[in-house]
Amino acid sequence: MTQPAIRLSKISKRFSSGPAIIENLSADIAPGEFVSIIGPSGCGKSTLLMLVAGLTPLTSGAIEVEAQSPQKARKTLSFIFQDATLLPWRTVRANVALGLELAGVPKPEREAIVTRQLALVGLEHVAGHYPRQLSGGMKMRTSIARSLATSPRILLLDEPFAALDEITRDRLNEELLRLRSEHDWTILFVTHSVAEAVFLSDRILVLAPHPGRLAHDIRIDLPATRSAETRLTPTFDTTVAEVSRTLRHVEAGS
Amino acid sequence: MKKLVVNFFTAAAIFAALLLMWVAAIHSLHLQAFMLPTPAAVAKAAWDRMPDLLTSLGITAAEAAAGLGASIIAGVLVSVLFAQSRWIRRMFYPYTVLLQTVPIVAVAPLILMWIGSGLFPVALIAFIICLAPIIANTTQGLISVDRNLVDLFVMNNASRTQTMLRLRLPHAMPALFTGIRISSGIAVIGAITGELFASSVRVGVGGIGYAIQYANSQLETDYLFALVAAATVLGFTFFFSVTFVEWIFLHKWHESARTPDED
Numbered sequence: 167m168t169q170p171a172i173r174l175s176k177i178s179k180r181f182s183s184g185p186a187i188i189e190n191l192s193a194d195i196a197p198g199e200f201v202s203i204i205g206p207s208g209c210g211k212s213t214l215l216m217l218v219a220g221l222t223p224l225t226s227g228a229i230e231v232e233a234q235s236p237q238k239a240r241k242t243l244s245f246i247f248q249d250a251t252l253l254p255w256r257t258v259r260a261n262v263a264l265g266l267e268l269a270g271v272p273k274p275e276r277e278a279i280v281t282r283q284l285a286l287v288g289l290e291h292v293a294g295h296y297p298r299q300l301s302g303g304m305k306m307r308t309s310i311a312r313s314l315a316t317s318p319r320i321l322l323l324d325e326p327f328a329a330l331d332e333i334t335r336d337r338l339n340e341e342l343l344r345l346r347s348e349h350d351w352t353i354l355f356v357t358h359s360v361a362e363a364v365f366l367s368d369r370i371l372v373l374a375p376h377p378g379r380l381a382h383d384i385r386i387d388l389p390a391t392r393s394a395e396t397r398l399t400p401t402f403d404t405t406v407a408e409v410s411r412t413l414r415h416v417e418a419g420s
Numbered sequence: 421m422k423k424l425v426v427n428f429f430t431a432a433a434i435f436a437a438l439l440l441m442w443v444a445a446i447h448s449l450h451l452q453a454f455m456l457p458t459p460a461a462v463a464k465a466a467w468d469r470m471p472d473l474l475t476s477l478g479i480t481a482a483e484a485a486a487g488l489g490a491s492i493i494a495g496v497l498v499s500v501l502f503a504q505s506r507w508i509r510r511m512f513y514p515y516t517v518l519l520q521t522v523p524i525v526a527v528a529p530l531i532l533m534w535i536g537s538g539l540f541p542v543a544l545i546a547f548i549i550c551l552a553p554i555i556a557n558t559t560q561g562l563i564s565v566d567r568n569l570v571d572l573f574v575m576n577n578a579s580r581t582q583t584m585l586r587l588r589l590p591h592a593m594p595a596l597f598t599g600i601r602i603s604s605g606i607a608v609i610g611a612i613t614g615e616l617f618a619s620s621v622r623v624g625v626g627g628i629g630y631a632i633q634y635a636n637s638q639l640e641t642d643y644l645f646a647l648v649a650a651a652t653v654l655g656f657t658f659f660f661s662v663t664f665v666e667w668i669f670l671h672k673w674h675e676s677a678r679t680p681d682e683d
Contacts, residue, residue: 221571245575251568255590255673268576268586296673316576 169233170194171320171352172218177227178377179213186377187213190227193371193380197319200346200353202363202370204409206417210378211356215322218354219245231320244318248325250305252297258308259284259293265316283311286345303334307341314345320352328358336394339365343392360410364388365397370409374416381416384409457642466646472631477650479627483539484611484658487546488603494547495554496596502555503562503588513559520552524610529617542614542627549610550603554596561595562588594674597666604658612651628654 172195179188188210195201203211216222218229220236231239244265252261262283266276284290287307297305306326313321327335339362346353357363363370364386372382386405388396396402439459446456453461466473498516502509528545535541565588573583615629626634628651635644 219571219575221574240575240577243575245571247568247572249568251566251572253569253587253590255593264572264586265576268573268578268582298673298675 168197170230171197171199171232172354173228173230174214174218175228175230177217177229178225179210179217179222180225186225188217189377189379191373191378191380192227193383195352195354197352198350200355200366200368202355202357202367203373204357204360204363204370204413205373205378205381206375206413208378209373209375211373212324214373214378215245215324215354215356219243219322221245239320241316242319244313244316244321246309246313246321246323246326248328250297250302250309252305252308252312254297257294257296258289258300258304261297261308262311262315264312269316279315280311283315286314287311287341301334302330303338306330306338310338310342310345318351321354323353323355325356325358327362335362336397340394342366347391360413361397361406364402364406364409365392372409372412372416374419381419382412384412454639454641457645461642462645462649465640465642466649469643469646473646473650476626476628476631476647477654479539480608480611480615480629480651481654483542483614483627484546484607484654486539486543487548487610488550488600488607488658490543490547491550491554491603491607492596492600495551495599496558498551498555499558499562499592500584500589502559503584509559516552516555519548524549524613528614532614532617537618542611542618545614546607546610550607553602553606554599557595557599557602558592561592564595565591594670597662597670601659601662601666604662605655608651608655608658 172193174191174193177188177191178186180186191214203214205211213222217224218231218236220229220240229236232242236243253264256264259280262280263276266279271279281290284293287310289304289307289311292300292304297308300308309326327338330338343366353366355363355366365388367386370382370384370386371380372384373379374381388399388401388405442456442459445451446458457465502513524545527548531545532541535544569587569591570583573587578586611627612629612632615627616633618626618630628647632644632647632651635641635647
């Protein structure tokens with residue numbers, strides 16, 4: 167087997183003297199895999215992402231991102247937060263350029279990349295707008311364009327579309343898959359929505375709460391290329407029903 | 421636009437009513453001119469002594485502006501230092517409260533005694549009372565950045581300096597302007613307070629504070645009123661200048677800097 171993109175080895179996390187948020191969780195994420203994490207609240211989904219990003223220290227165990235510590239692997243990682251986390255004093259264009267600017271990419275090159283990213287997410291027409299002039303969906307697109315500008319290999323998404331209406335959410339899901347087909351990202355995606363997880367993922371990790379641990383590791387047998395039509399197939403429906411049942415079991419068992 | 425015109429006429433009507441009450445009080449209470457001059461007498465005094473008035477106004481404006489400007493520079497530098505660690509804040513923040521609570525009227529004569537008279541000590545007094553609001557507001561702005569935004573900078577391997585310049589300082593701009601707005605009014609008060617103890621440029625002419633005292637001693641109540649009006653106008657001018665600069669800097673992106681009619 168090839169080197170996993172992300173390896174979680176018996177990781178545990180507790181904040182100071184509180185109860186364990188995550189206990190003894192192990193999983194390997196293969197390069198190029200789209201893995202969703204679902205589970206009842208309190209199962210440590212978001213904390214797991216923070217750990218992979220190296221934003222909070224582990225209590226025990228080890229995390230390897232491309233065989234490095236998360237802190238060392240930051241250049242390969244991009245984190246997309248639940249809210250768009252845009253800088254309100256910067257235009258869309260300047261927000262997308264932020265990561266490149268911090269990395270010291272020279273201006274002409276930066277401008278070229280930003281223009282390309284804006285076209286990719288369909289935001290050229292609002293490049294000069296400020297975040298307060300944008301809809302929720304446009305803000306999220308800006309946030310995604312910013313994350314992609316630094317050409318990461320691994321994306322960590324923490325319920326990025328939770329605050330959006332269903333139509334916008336579905337459309338952004340389809341866009342995410344389209345973008346993914348053009349790159350070979352490894353994606354770790356936290357969500358509350360079973361349908362979203364099934365639509366997007368190769369694999370779903372179901373976590374159980376108190377303390378957060380791996381309850382189920384489900385492969386999704388949908389065609390590799392998916393579109394809006396995929397949601398209308400019987401296989402999609404049965405898969406969503408199955409995963410929902412599993413999730414309910416986990417919730418009842420906690 | 422229509423609302424603006426209505427507002428203007430309302431304000432003008434209220435002002436006219438106040439002037440009427442003023443004149444009515446003089447006549448009904450049989451007040452003498454040195455107790456309460458008429459608005460016309462005040463206007464005449466201001467007109468007759470316009471060069472003196474403008475000189476006083478200029479001196480006070482320069483002192484207040486110098487004090488305010490210096491307090492903005494020093495205040496931002498101190499705030500940046502305070503934003504570095506909670507320990508630094510714990511150790512030194514109480515002293516900024518002290519700046520605010522020390523009665524400036526009591527300290528002003530000491531400062532003038534130590535460093536002499538002239539523009540500099542008066543500007544220093546304005547500086548001292550302007551400093552605390554700027555430090556308090558800016559520090560709050562620098563440290564109250566959303567956790568996710570800080571994480572975003574961490575994920576991008578941003579240096580401390582990059583985080584300060586590209587995240588914390590721009591985020592603190594609205595708070596800094598709140599501080600400057602508060603200080604712009606008290607800068608004029610600070611300068612006038614200082615001038616009450618400062619000596620004159622030549623006999624009868626100094627900053628507004630000096631001129632007020634002098635007019636008082638000469639029982640030139642009409643001119644004294646003109647000076648008070650000039651000081652008020654100066655305070656207003658400072659306040660609105662700051663508000664205008666704030667609007668230029670912030671209206672594109674910040675909610676507070678927009679007029680309520682805009683959306």
